[in-house]
Amino acid sequence: MASRPRDAAEPAGQRELLSAGDVARTVARMAHQVIERTTLGAPDSPPVVLLGIPTRGAPLAVRLAARIAEFSGVDLPTGVLDVTLYRDDLRRRPTRPLGTTQLPTGGVDDRLVILVDDVLYSGRTIRAALDALRDAGRPRAVQLAVLVDRGHRELPIRADYVGKNVPTSRSEEVHVRLVETDGHDAVLLQRKEEQA
């Protein structure tokens, strides 16, 4: 499945879970699932908004919207929802820089909001996102789309759309790389000890 030659800048001790081609195919499949689940384009379908969670959820939401437009002809509004101010671990880490929040025109009230993130792990980011969303308005419903679900949930949260389920150990890290933020597309699994 590894179609891309190993990047010399990537350290050893890591394995490619998804190649650039796999990422594209995965996003396309998720787009089809969103169209089907939300009955997009049907007369009684709810208005849908895609909200990416920074950093990499934001470009993923834009890509997902592009594929959805391509497959269904429906242009979904996208936005960015930073959850840093709602995190429960702020006092356990050095100061976190805040990300951008940019809600689509018309906000989230009475819309079906699909949160988009790169990796679903403990579920704490999504818990924070739900709180942030509550302050932004009152969506009709909230769904979750993630490129990778790596397990180890610490809260009762699950994703509605999963690109790839990856059983991992807590001693491993999953890194999503996207052209928009990192210059290339890939999903990598890395043992923590190898981290500098």
Added chain:
Amino acid sequence: MRHLLATEGMDAATATAVLDTADQLKATLLGREVRKLPTLRGRTVVTVFYEASTRTRVSFEIAGKWMSADVVNVSASGSSVGKGESLRDTALTLAAAGADCVIVRHPASGAAHRLAGWLTEAGTSVVNAGDGMHEHPTQALLDAATLRERLGALDGRRVAIVGDVLHSRVARSNVHLLTALGAEVVLVAPPTLLPSGVDRWPVTVSHSLDAVLPTVDAVMMLRVQAERMHGGYFPSAREYSIAYGLSEARLGLLPEHAVVLHPGPMLRGMEIASAVADSPRAAITEQVANGVHVRMAVLYHLLAHEEEMA
């Protein structure tokens, strides 16, 4: 960041981080019905003001409340300060009562530094909200935020600070911060209202407002601080106003894009003409609005991270 005591010595990276946080907070709260963030829930912020203030104290209080901190206001009159309690004892009392952050304004230069020395061990952060004629760092940060909003990056910009520089902590904080952010500062004031040693500041000095105005991207008018003046610094208010006041005619000397700032409270007709203060070139109300976001950002950088190992 442990304390915020001065902009002197603050590097561009630290200042930019705080300003970026303020921008994001502003964007986050824009157009929202509920302007409340849970970020500082359970933290206690105490403001202690030994000098009169409207905007700074209110701005800090709103900033703390919008971040969900518990905010307690102490004023010198009506507290044990009036009974003769020393600054140190008041500070230790507040720390013992559970303050995570003390925001202090004091007429003595250096008061915030002394307070920080006493409170570091207790783990309490100190913010200088103005100490005598020394510094007022959050004012400089909110001025920088306003200028960034109007002008973009400050690197290479030229800013005139006009008026009573001698008594102005706002001027001192702005000189250091603007310089750190890459801007060039020119002070315009009568010789009697310039501090001694100004030749060692990273600024140029002029006594002619008319000559400077066409060359700047922003002009910051300072209030003439009569309460700190004991003696004749200039012949008359009218003469000061003619030489150093920003009149409507002078507004025309500024480049098209240039911004007018005033830290408030303004003396309309003295250092700034009423029509100038209300013109679209003036960013005075934006300064106040940005003040809340900047102070939220300061509280975030002081209180929302793990304990630093001393």
